[in-house]
Amino acid sequence: MATFGIKCNTCLTNRSKHLFINCWKHFSYNRLNTTAKEEEMPKDKSHLLQKLRDNRMKSAKKTAKNTLASNVFQLSVVGNGSKGNPRALYVWTDRNSYLFNCGEGTQRLANEHKLVITGHHMHFILKLSKLENIFITRRCIENMSGIVGLALTCQDIGVPNITLHGPQHIDRLLSLYHHFLTFSGMKIQTNSYIDYHFEDTDLAIRCLPIQASVAVEDNSKNTSKVSNEISFIYICKLKDRPGELLIKKCIELKVPPGPLLGKLKAGQDIVLSDNRVICSKDVMGPEDKGPIFIVLECPSLQYIDSLLSNESILQSLSNESSNLVSVVVHFTPSDVFTDERYQQWMKRLGDSVEHLIVNEDNPKQSYVGSNRLQIQLNLIDSFIFPLLDCLRNEDTPQAYQSNSVRNTNTLSKYHLRPSNVKGYDSENIVDIDVNAFKEEAFSNSEFMESLKKYHSLESQLQYTAQDYPEIIFLGTGSAVPSKVRNTSAIWLNIDSETSFLLDCGEGTFGQLSRFYGKECDSRLKQLKAIYVSHLHADHHLGILQLLKKRSLVTDEPLLLIIPPAVINWLQNYNECVEQISHMFEIIAIKKFLTESDDKVLKRLRLKELRTCLVPHCSHSYGVSLTTKSEPNFKVVYSGDTQPTPNLTRIGLNCDLLIHEASMEDQLVDEARLKFHSTTSEAIDVGKDMNAKFTILTHFSQRYAKIPVFNENFNDRVGIAFDNMRVRMSDLNKLPKMIPTLKCLFNEQIEELKARSAHTLRRKEVLSQYRDNKT
Numbered sequence: 020m021a022t023f024g025i026k027c028n029t030c031l032t033n034r035s036k037h038l039f040i041n042c043w044k045h046f047s048y049n050r051l052n053t054t055a056k057e058e059e060m061p062k063d064k065s066h067l068l069q070k071l072r073d074n075r076m077k078s079a080k081k082t083a084k085n086t087l088a089s090n091v092f093q094l095s096v097v098g099n100g101s102k103g104n105p106r107a108l109y110v111w112t113d114r115n116s117y118l119f120n121c122g123e124g125t126q127r128l129a130n131e132h133k134l135v136i137t138g139h140h141m142h143f144i145l146k147l148s149k150l151e152n153i154f155i156t157r158r159c160i161e162n163m164s165g166i167v168g169l170a171l172t173c174q175d176i177g178v179p180n181i182t183l184h185g186p187q188h189i190d191r192l193l194s195l196y197h198h199f200l201t202f203s204g205m206k207i208q209t210n211s212y213i214d215y216h217f218e219d220t221d222l223a224i225r226c227l228p229i230q231a232s233v234a235v236e237d238n239s240k241n242t243s244k245v246s247n248e249i250s251f252i253y254i255c256k257l258k259d260r261p262g263e264l265l266i267k268k269c270i271e272l273k274v275p276p277g278p279l280l281g282k283l284k285a286g287q288d289i290v291l292s293d294n295r296v297i298c299s300k301d302v303m304g305p306e307d308k309g310p311i312f313i314v315l316e317c318p319s320l321q322y323i324d325s326l327l328s329n330e331s332i333l334q335s336l337s338n339e340s341s342n343l344v345s346v347v348v349h350f351t352p353s354d355v356f357t358d359e360r361y362q363q364w365m366k367r368l369g370d371s372v373e374h375l376i377v378n379e380d381n382p383k384q385s386y387v388g389s390n391r392l393q394i395q396l397n398l399i400d401s402f403i404f405p406l407l408d409c410l411r412n413e414d415t416p417q418a419y420q421s422n423s424v425r426n427t428n429t430l431s432k433y434h435l436r437p438s439n440v441k442g443y444d445s446e447n448i449v450d451i452d453v454n455a456f457k458e459e460a461f462s463n464s465e466f467m468e469s470l471k472k473y474h475s476l477e478s479q480l481q482y483t484a485q486d487y488p489e490i491i492f493l494g495t496g497s498a499v500p501s502k503v504r505n506t507s508a509i510w511l512n513i514d515s516e517t518s519f520l521l522d523c524g525e526g527t528f529g530q531l532s533r534f535y536g537k538e539c540d541s542r543l544k545q546l547k548a549i550y551v552s553h554l555h556a557d558h559h560l561g562i563l564q565l566l567k568k569r570s571l572v573t574d575e576p577l578l579l580i581i582p583p584a585v586i587n588w589l590q591n592y593n594e595c596v597e598q599i600s601h602m603f604e605i606i607a608i609k610k611f612l613t614e615s616d617d618k619v620l621k622r623l624r625l626k627e628l629r630t631c632l633v634p635h636c637s638h639s640y641g642v643s644l645t646t647k648s649e650p651n652f653k654v655v656y657s658g659d660t661q662p663t664p665n666l667t668r669i670g671l672n673c674d675l676l677i678h679e680a681s682m683e684d685q686l687v688d689e690a691r692l693k694f695h696s697t698t699s700e701a702i703d704v705g706k707d708m709n710a711k712f713t714i715l716t717h718f719s720q721r722y723a724k725i726p727v728f729n730e731n732f733n734d735r736v737g738i739a740f741d742n743m744r745v746r747m748s749d750l751n752k753l754p755k756m757i758p759t760l761k762c763l764f765n766e767q768i769e770e771l772k773a774r775s776a777h778t779l780r781r782k783e784v785l786s787q788y789r790d791n792k793t
């Protein structure tokens with residue numbers, strides 16, 4: 020058992036690595052809102068975190084006494100594995116939670132579906148606070164790239180330990196983060212075995228390995244490296260529960276109410292006052308045999324032989340009595356799933372078994388929050404806010420709908436206990452109702468009025484459409500992804516054949532595939548470079564997935580203009596996990612501080628590319644690029660930073676400044692502590708560098724939908740949304756739509772105002788208190 024996530028002693032002696040640790044600590048601090056100068060902070064959640072941990076310990080102690088298996092047991096699909104969606108199955112009882120696989124974006128979907136209200140009852144659908152065990156079927160990016168993001172969320176809600184179970188060497192992927200990611204107060208452990216058994220109060224899990232029968236060519240075309248990776252089949256048996264006490268029978272036998280009933284229930288025989296002996300088994304209903312569910316991934320056709328010949332799978336089922344198998348969850352890809360031999364194997368499990376599919380054949384409607392917003396913004400401008408892929412219905416994936424084989428979507432559920440509700444449940448499945456979301460906007464009369472005004476203003480705008488550069492905001496939130504704002508990524512179409520990505524937070528590939536749909540592959544092919552502004556996780560965790568997806572459509576290496584820590588991370592991944600070095604070419608970001616690189620300029624069809632150091636964490640950069648086309652355009656991106664003359668210098672007279680505006684003006688102290696900018700500061704940077712236009716982005720998740728507007732907004736300032744597309748000729752439209760946005764987000768704006776007033780009052784009280792003290 021290896022332990023990761025605690026401070027590395029060797030790093031502390033190594034100055035450069037020590038710096039990375041500090042940076043990552045800063046990242047953790049961002050998320051926890053705890054800093055050294057607590058009394059100046061408008062919000063401090065550290066005591067809350069401690070409280071969460073204490074409550075957790077208390078409830079754990081309470082439930083530890085009860086060794087009876089839980090009577091509520093459910094499987095819920097979090098990510099259904101369709102293109103751009105993560106794959107993850109959440110399994111829970113009223114006491115324990117488990118996760119099977121954790122693809123990129125699991126954290127975001129888990130956050131979105133924390134709470135679902137049905138009728139008058141509230142049900143926690145995904146309760147991560149109880150998550151302690153994550154099971155991985157196979158060591159690959161698709162199953163594991165969401166773990167770090169999810170673990171950070173778990174840390175924020177007070178989870179003390181997470182154990183990762185899976186085939187050999189799954190620890191290697193985690194160890195890559197070891198040098199620059201510290202989890203304060205949470206341990207991540209890994210259990211990696213060839214053959215493995217897990218047991219707790221609710222569940223016993225046996226895992227059986229399958230292997231490729233012949234050496235499998237590595238996915239990438241440039242390498243002959245063979246892989247004989249193991250994939251696990253998890254056979255999960257719920258613990259048996261004793262039968263119910265038959266009260267009617269007890270009354271017939273004249274057992275008096277009171278503690279004797281409890282003894283009978285606990286399996287003890289009793290003697291009544293008239294010397295009659297009552298046997299527990301005579302007054303108890305039949306035992307509730309724990310059903311079995313299976314989770315498996317048969318990654319390619321080469322694994323089928325191993326699956327078929329592995330008699331211990333069927334044996335272990337018959338030992339347990341195979342009629343207990345209720346449901347099998349298949350992480351198996353479509354071509355294997357539909358293979359005759361695989362289908363035969365499924366039949367051997369029995370006709371009564373149900374099968375749930377988690378693969379690319381599933382429907383794509385998962386991110387309800389962002390689709391809802393896009394549907395409503397689309398009413399304002401259908402070019403700037405195009406509908407996302409799942410609403411365009413371009414290609415319908417293969418459907419298996421039958422009583423025993425089912426496609427799944429986010430929140431498809433299967434109840435294993437209690438027995439009276441046992442079976443498949445589609446009641447909470449996410450569903451994007453375009454008309455309902457439109458109606459919601461139509462019913463807002465102020466919005467409709469303002470929309471009319473905007474459309475008449477817009478029709479009067481005189482401009483010639485400039486097709487390129489075109490900018491697509493794929494992630495505009497800071498630190499943690501929310502329903503409507505993913506972590507940082509800006510896609511730049513420099514011309515019709517050349518794209519450049521500025522930052523690449525977790526889930527960027529998913530965002531890209533939802534934005535472009537069918538076109539996604541051709542767009543990936545024309546991506547020439549990724550630039551990473553600094554080493555915080557919300558700016559680069561999505562690179563691996565993007566690299567792998569791109570390598571399926573082109574052999575051309577991708578240029579990576581990245582800071583040193585990210586270089587180390589990729590090189591370690593290449594050495595320890597899988598060969599990816601042929602997919603990219605690294606160019607140190609600092610090179611562009613002083614010189615240029617003709618190859619990069621040529622590849623990106625740029626006239627100039629400059630970077631500058633910015634004050635955020637060590638090795639943080641801002642960038643300015645000028646297109647080659649005539650007329651050429653200069654675009655500047657701040658990355659994360661507080662206002663700095665360095666950026667003003669390289670961005671002078673630009674056509675567009677994209678600047679972070681993490682905080683509202685009132686939180687300027689907090690912005691300074693975390694080396695971020697406020698809204699007005701960002702607008703002022705635009706003025707100082709004489710930018711023709713400024714777009715604000717990277718909003719703290721406290722402004723999940725809309726930032727706080729103030730009097731400094733003018734007709735050269737706009738705000739970014741995820742899935743917003745602008746060309747230089749569209750920029751003038753952005754300020755004109757602000758009144759309409761204010762109507763659309765009226766409720767959130769009122770809420771923000773109330774919160775701001777509260778913060779102000781709190782600050783006044785604090786400063787009075789300090790004055791009195793001096």
Ligand SMILES: [Zn+2]
Nearest residue numbers: 553555635659
């Ligand atoms: Zn940052």
